[in-house]
Amino acid sequence: MTTPAPTSDAAAAVQALPAEWRDFFALTKPRVMTLVIFTGLCGMLAAPGNIHPVLGFTAIFCIAIGAGGAAALNQWWEADIDAGMKRTAARPLPAGRMQRTDARDFGLLLSATSVGVLGLAAGWLAASILAISIFYYAVIYTIWLKPRTPQNIVIGGGAGAFPPMIGWIAVTGDITLMPVLLFAIIFMWTPPHFWALALFMQSDYAKVGIPMMPVVKGQASTRKQILVYSILLVPLAATPWFIGGTTALFGIIALVLSLAFLALALPVSFRRSENGDAMKPEKRLFAFSIIYLFALFAALVADRVAFYQGWIS
Ligand code: HEM
Numbered sequence: 001m002t003t004p005a006p007t008s009d010a011a012a013a014v015q016a017l018p019a020e021w022r023d024f025f026a027l028t029k030p031r032v033m034t035l036v037i038f039t040g041l042c043g044m045l046a047a048p049g050n051i052h053p054v055l056g057f058t059a060i061f062c063i064a065i066g067a068g069g070a071a072a073l074n075q076w077w078e079a080d081i082d083a084g085m086k087r088t089a090a091r092p093l094p095a096g097r098m099q100r101t102d103a104r105d106f107g108l109l110l111s112a113t114s115v116g117v118l119g120l121a122a123g124w125l126a127a128s129i130l131a132i133s134i135f136y137y138a139v140i141y142t143i144w145l146k147p148r149t150p151q152n153i154v155i156g157g158g159a160g161a162f163p164p165m166i167g168w169i170a171v172t173g174d175i176t177l178m179p180v181l182l183f184a185i186i187f188m189w190t191p192p193h194f195w196a197l198a199l200f201m202q203s204d205y206a207k208v209g210i211p212m213m214p215v216v217k218g219q220a221s222t223r224k225q226i227l228v229y230s231i232l233l234v235p236l237a238a239t240p241w242f243i244g245g246t247t248a249l250f251g252i253i254a255l256v257l258s259l260a261f262l263a264l265a266l267p268v269s270f271r272r273s274e275n276g277d278a279m280k281p282e283k284r285l286f287a288f289s290i291i292y293l294f295a296l297f298a299a300l301v302a303d304r305v306a307f308y309q310g311w312i313s
């Protein structure tokens, strides 16, 4: 089998690693975690206050390896499920390229290291929240909720919403309304992000018996619920502006992005079935969900930098 050509310098560097290292790297779900790390970084950059650059870099590195450790534990637990789904069958464990215990030990090592080092670098409040988010993803979501309830994403989505809060608290040392709002925005964003994908991956989840919303409640109900969360996201995303935590710069960008998100959710919500177009609206909404969160958090940082520099008020 030929190896696909790397698409960037980072991809080329990963390809150059020994195969075994590449598999450990893959266990951290690096593509998904880019956005987790980015939102954590933005939380840190947007927070009022300063952190020494070395400590700031260490804190972001800890969020990255903590998230990676949780992802490894997720795959250790789900190796059999992953083997049954086309999207996940080539992962290191289901493909038989790694021992399950190695994945478990790697996940535990990354998780413990990330929490310990973050505690020393940025304080134990930030480290405790990182520990909670790792536990939330690896245990509450993966082991408890995911195989049991179609609300797995709604409740479990909390895990991925913590990183900006961790970044923020690494700077300020305390929990205020702004980091809670950043948490709430990702929490509200997660169901439409994931259910858009679940609509076109429904058969995979059905095959392995995971009770994702479209499998249990059907497509029509899932589409309706995507609409509800997308509508609620519009005012919620602009709330940092409404409470005076940002200027109108962020508020207006948040409203424009959220209305664009809603505009893409509408065709997904108001159709009955695939309509023979290979689920294009669902795929478009899923792809935009990722651009949306990158852009929203970038706008938050731009707003805060412009404000602290005195360029806007
Ligand atoms: C319980 C919550 C979530 C679930 C179940 C979920 C599920 C998924 C799934 C199944 C994929 C397909 C990618 C793959 O095959 O590995 C995906 C992609 C992605 N997710 Fe999520 N997600 C959740 C929350 C989040 C959060 C909180 C973030 C970041 C803040 C995020 C960022 C991403 C990104 C960046 C991708 C695209 C990865 C790529 O380019 O391949 N997700 N998500």
Ligand SMILES: CC(C)=CCC/C(C)=C/CC/C(C)=C/COP(=O)(O)OP(=O)(O)O
Pocket (backbone or CB within 6 Å): 029, 032, 036, 063, 066, 067, 070, 071, 074, 078, 088, 130, 133, 134, 137, 146, 159, 160, 161, 162, 163
């Ligand atoms: C700091 C910290 C611990 C952050 C965790 C971030 C987090 C919870 C991200 C969730 C994103 C994710 C990979 C979901 C995949 O769901 P899945 O595992 O059900 O998907 P799969 O079917 O691809 O395995």
